[in-house]
Amino acid sequence: MPVDAPLYPVNLVVAGRRCLVVGGGRVAARKAEGLLACGAAVHVVASEVGSEVRALEAAGATWEQRPYRAGEVAGYRLAVTATGVPEVDGAVFADGEAAGVWVNSADDPARCSFTLPAVVRRGPVMLTVSTGGHSPALASWLKERLAAEIGPEYEVLAALLSEERDAVRAAGRSTEDVDWRKALESDMLELIRSGHVQQAKERLQACLSSS
Numbered sequence: 001m002p003v004d005a006p007l008y009p010v011n012l013v014v015a016g017r018r019c020l021v022v023g024g025g026r027v028a029a030r031k032a033e034g035l036l037a038c039g040a041a042v043h044v045v046a047s048e049v050g051s052e053v054r055a056l057e058a059a060g061a062t063w064e065q066r067p068y069r070a071g072e073v074a075g076y077r078l079a080v081t082a083t084g085v086p087e088v089d090g091a092v093f094a095d096g097e098a099a100g101v102w103v104n105s106a107d108d109p110a111r112c113s114f115t116l117p118a119v120v121r122r123g124p125v126m127l128t129v130s131t132g133g134h135s136p137a138l139a140s141w142l143k144e145r146l147a148a149e150i151g152p153e154y155e156v157l158a159a160l161l162s163e164e165r166d167a168v169r170a171a172g173r174s175t176e177d178v179d180w181r182k183a184l185e186s187d188m189l190e191l192i193r194s195g196h197v198q199q200a201k202e203r204l205q206a207c208l209s210s211s
Contacts (some may be wrong), residue, residue: 007130007132009130011126012078014035014038014040015038016041017077017078018075018076018077019080020042020043020045020072020075020078020079021035021042021044021045021079021082022046022068022080022081022082022083022089023044023080023081023082024046024047024049024050024063024065025046025048025052025082025084026050027107028046028053028080029050029053029056031080031082031104031106032044032056032061033056033059034119036059036060036061042056042060042062043061043062043063043076044056044062044063044064045066046064046065046068046083047067049063049064049065068083068092070091070095071098073096073099073103077101077102078103079092079096079103079104080104081093081104081105082105082106084106086108090105093105093111096113097113109133112133115132115133117129117130118130118136118139118140118142120146120147120150122154122155122158123154123158124158124162125150125154125155129143151193153189153193154189156192156200157189157192160188160192160197160201160204161180161183164201164205168208178208179207180208182210186207188200
């Protein structure tokens, strides 16, 4: 992948899909854990499988302690390689390119067909930070700043908005014709932060009914 090429942002649905992680150390465990959190069927292959990877068996991951076999990435929808051995990571990437499988090589943007951003999750709300592989440290630092600003109240806010969106649809109205910004720029968030969720819901309904 050309390092300076602009990246196309996308959220992948990996739930129930087979994903391969090559590598048995701490970094590989972290990559596998991220895939498992999104419902992927994760299989790990590594010459040495560490305790952190083995522990993921309880979360549904499977693993084999053996070298990566040439071409095996073709049996998966997506793969991550984190062996730290350039020859192995390069082989996985090359196999992925040949088979049309998306591959991420940890800390090696030149051998990636996709990169992994730093992520902040608040329920259904997800914020991502990417530097296109130029500086994972910067992405991580920015993630921490965002995490400090975007608290659990945003998960509640998203739930209230989703509920009212369904109500608008049930009433036969178009959700595109509603002034959501008016509600978002009201004091809804402050009400949620102070524990007055019902009042926030009423404020939202009042804003929507007048739009």
